[in-house]
Amino acid sequence: MEVADLETVLKTLESALSQIKWRLKLSSKRRLETDILALCTEMRPVVMVDYGGKMPELQERLCAFLKHCKEDCSIFKSLHVMVIEDMIYLVHTRAFAEFVKSSLNLETRLIFVDLEHDPPKVAPLLSSLALNHFVPMSFPSHVSLPRLIELLQMITQAEESCVAAELVLAQKTFSSIFSENGIKMDHLEHQKPEVKANTDSSLYKPTSSLGSDVIDLSDCIKDSHVTVPTLNGWLLGYPIVYLFGMAHIENAIYNLSTKSLNLFQVLVCRSARCNKGSQAQKEELMSFSVPYDLSLEGMDEPWVETFLTRIKAKQERCNQIWTSLQMEVNSCYPQAIAL
Numbered sequence: 001m002e003v004a005d006l007e008t009v010l011k012t013l014e015s016a017l018s019q020i021k022w023r024l025k026l027s028s029k030r031r032l033e034t035d036i037l038a039l040c041t042e043m044r045p046v047v048m049v050d051y052g053g054k055m056p057e058l059q060e061r062l063c064a065f066l067k068h069c070k071e072d073c074s075i076f077k078s079l080h081v082m083v084i085e086d087m088i089y090l091v092h093t094r095a096f097a098e099f100v101k102s103s104l105n106l107e108t109r110l111i112f113v114d115l116e117h118d119p120p121k122v123a124p125l126l127s128s129l130a131l132n133h134f135v136p137m138s139f140p141s142h143v144s145l146p147r148l149i150e151l152l153q154m155i156t157q158a159e160e161s162c163v164a165a166e167l168v169l170a171q172k173t174f175s176s177i178f179s180e181n182g183i184k185m186d187h188l189e190h191q192k193p194e195v196k197a198n199t200d201s202s203l204y205k206p207t208s209s210l211g212s213d214v215i216d217l218s219d220c221i222k223d224s225h226v227t228v229p230t231l232n233g234w235l236l237g238y239p240i241v242y243l244f245g246m247a248h249i250e251n252a253i254y255n256l257s258t259k260s261l262n263l264f265q266v267l268v269c270r271s272a273r274c275n276k277g278s279q280a281q282k283e284e285l286m287s288f289s290v291p292y293d294l295s296l297e298g299m300d301e302p303w304v305e306t307f308l309t310r311i312k313a314k315q316e317r318c319n320q321i322w323t324s325l326q327m328e329v330n331s332c333y334p335q336a337i338a339l
Contacts, residue, residue: 001041001075003271004322009040009075016068022061028052036281037092037270040075041318043285043311045095046235049088059088063214066090080183082215085228089235091215097178102169102235107308108235111303112164113294115252120259120291123164123243127266157186163230163245170224170231183215227252238288239307257337260292262329264304266311269324280323298329 013036017024024032028051035047052058062081069076082089102108116124177184221231233241244252267282271298295301306328315325 001318001321005040005075006037006271006321008073009036012069012073012076015072016065019068020061020064022052022065023278024052028285034268034285036079037321038285039079039092041314041321042092042095043268043314043318043322044092044237045099046082046089046091046237048232048236049090055086055088059083059214060071062088062090071147080215083218084216084221084231085218087228087232091178093183094180096174097180099237100174100178104168104175109306110241111239112241113279113291115242115244115255116163116170116248118126118255118258118292119249121254122294125167163226163243166224166226166245167230167234167241167243170221170226171234173220177215177217177220233288236286238286239303240288240290252336255292257332259301260334261332262292262293262295262298263287263289263332265328265330267326268315268322271321271323282326285325292331295329299327 010033013033017029031051032049035044035049038044038047049058049062052062059081066076066079066081069079078092078094080091082091099108103110112123113120225245227246227249229242229252230244232238235316242252242256265287266285268285269280269282272280298304304327312325315322
């Protein structure tokens with residue numbers, strides 16, 4: 001993607017907003033621009049849209065917006081609206097398919113933070129082989145205390161592995177739907193019947209109808225039993241994923257709300273040609289939190305270096321668009337958290 005393409009994308013975005021009369025606040029419009037550019041340059045495969053309104057109106061506006069953008073500019077053709085429960089996302093289908101594949105192949109390692117217990121800790125996950133062979137039953141009376149403690153620890157680790165396994169199941173669901181060539185329509189059992197009926201290929205090809213750009217995976221993902229916050233940690237490309245099961249949502253909220261956090265922000269600057277003569281300003285590409293006690297080294301944490309290396313490699317491939325990238329970390333006191 002060249003700088004000229006970037007200018008085209010921004011003009012198309014501006015025109016689409018005007019045509020559908022979507023009046024966004026300046027800050028929300030700037031976020032939409034950044035998110036669209038992040039998708040089009042494949043800096044991010046998925047972004048969550050938590051601005052510009054509420055569901056279901058937000059979904060209708062995003063669909064109408066993308067419809068106009070695709071009519072005017074081919075760069076938008078790989079972008080779709082994705083819905084999971086009450087969360088709405090924009091996704092670059094090919095980039096997301098590659099991301100899912102790399103996740104399942106363990107090319108991108110994640111750090112899981114267990115929020116089911118107080119205090120939160122990095123989850124020591126068992127291998128799937130160990131999990132499959134470990135089935136806790138009852139303990140004989142002659143089991144020694146040290147052995148009993150060891151067995152209880154194994155049960156805890158197995159439960160954590162089960163929660164992680166739910167995430168893997170969700171990843172496999174995404175893999176069955178998204179391919180580098182498009183969306184596999186035959187796996188979208190919950191799409192509208194009329195869209196299915198008009199599809200000759202196993203790959204989904206959007207029509208001009210308003211709902212055709214919506215990929216609603218609420219029921220598919222619900223079958224995996226993964227919690228949305230755990231799913232979002234992976235889906236949005238964070239290096240740290242909060243891990244907890246459906247039965248421990250209240251514990252997770254409490255354990256995170258009562259702890260100091262480090263907020264990590266990835267900041268980027270666009271090409272000056274896209275700022276209409278104004279000085280380039282830092283924009284948030286993404287941000288995520290980590291319990292303070294688990295990230296005492298801040299920017300010097302080993303996983304930060306790994307994450308930055310990976311994301312800077314993406315930025316360098318499109319450095320005519322994103323001229324700089326950096327990370328900042330700020331500490332914040334305990335506060336109410338909504339998961």
